[in-house]
Amino acid sequence: MVVIGGSLAGASTALLLLRARPSLRVAVVEKSASFPRRVGEATVEVSAYFLSRVLGLTQFINETQLTKHGMRFWFANPGAGTLPECSELGGRYLSRLPAWQVDRSTLDEEVLRRAAAAGATLMRPAKVRQVRLHEGGPQRVTVESGAETLELTARWVVDASGFTCLLARQEGWFRSNQAHPTSACWARWTGVADWDGLDLATRFPAWSQACHGIRNTATNHVVGDGWWAWFIPLKGGDTSVGVVFDQRRVAWPAGPEPLGRRLKTFLCAHPTAREILKDAEPVDGDVRWRANLAYSCDRIAGDGFVIVGDAAGFIDPFYSPGMDWLSYTATRAAELVLRTLDGEAVEPLVRAHNDDFAHSYGRWFDAVYRDKYSWMGDFELMQIGFRLDLGLYYMGVVSQPLRDGAKAFRHPVFSLPRSNIPYRLMAAYNRRLARIADSRRRRGVFGRGNCGRRYLLNGFLPDNSTGRPVLDALFAWIGLELREGWRTWFAPGVKPAHASGTLAVDPARPAAFSSQVVTGGTPAR
């Protein structure tokens, strides 16, 4: 078997296969000589379970990475001039289930080391140039290693090439998700302020006292209209900070300045980022850009190949689901190969594999991400939507591996019939919140609660006790519908205005964030 790409998806799949079948011959071909830092740094409870309990990395991660304490969101409107005036949504205490902020360069290196220790042959640095697929027969993989070009032959190929999507692009299966045009710009930074440090605690004591947990090790999200930014601290002191925006709502500032400078200027229009990034600078040479983040693949398995991780599709980094997807695709890929090697008929397994992941991708996108960028910048709407999203994730998704262990990763999110009702519910409130956001924007009240409000959750559990807060949030949604949602019940939908590019600006108030508003339709690097 040949695995293309040795980072987390490829190395995990190789490790799972070799643990189950030590006699397998597995070659992992990895392009880089050593892994650079890369995005994909916040785990959530499901990917954390996979890394810790399925791959067995708990001790390694505890020793080398930071424990993550939930998600936190910061909102602003022109009334909010300073950090304490920004509305806050997040946890009051520390999280109850494990999750980490991971430096992927060290984490991926360790998983690859373990795959090699389990018996994989590592070819590195070596690049796969081409795969000649032959369904049901031997696959031929052309590899460049230094000056040499080698031809490998294998019954199975696992494509874990990440965003390169080697097989999908080669075979014409790659589909950009046109309904979700998002771009991202990010860097690792030095000099980022400590959210829990004495400086902020002294200057803003009431603000500091309001949260009993640790704000710094949460994934802090600074949110605006049509965009959000992550702040993820990494072991050793650097912080990963990047922005993701909906290209229909935000036009990226063009101009001659270096990308890192434009990133800082963009973020610092928000009072929270302005405070936290005051003395911060992006690490030289580590500023990255990617457009059109969302895509899927028409096929991710056939008789002789299977695609895992980002190479199999990507939706959106909001809520950090990338490594969840990776956990499901790697688990199922290993299972597909092992079952066929055990003599099961390949065709039904391949069909179920493609169907389950196509279903999962489509529903995951519809339920959680479609039009999300139109309402995520409004504190009041997010206060309802986040509680529902998170509560249902805990009850329906996080609870599965805690109950069933590694077996739970055989069933990607929303692939089982029992997820029909939660899927419909989530798609419904996400659509409605987007409609209400449009109406608020038209009436000039979008983001009216973004100043001076704080909503701190005590934390959810992955069991039925979360039903109560979910019910409370559902009633809050119904209340919102009765108070203002009725305005849009029978009105036709509105297409997103192109690239308004604001934080959450009430046009009736002074445009304190006008530096945020940029012109030009096409996001440019």
Ligand SMILES: Cc1cc2nc3c(=O)[nH]c(=O)nc-3n(C[C@H](O)[C@H](O)[C@H](O)COP(=O)(O)OP(=O)(O)OC[C@H]3O[C@@H](n4cnc5c(N)ncnc54)[C@H](O)[C@@H]3O)c2cc1C
């Ligand atoms: C802006 C942004 C933020 C994100 N934030 C998060 C987050 O906080 N949490 C989260 O869970 N996910 C996040 N993700 C998603 C996450 O980065 C991915 O899900 C994850 O890194 C996928 O890992 P992978 O192993 O599939 O691919 P990659 O990490 O991209 O690895 C692919 C590997 O394949 C190798 N390769 C490529 N082509 C070849 C070739 N031809 N021959 C040999 N080797 C090859 C590469 O060198 C690389 O090592 C984010 C994504 C984006 C875009």
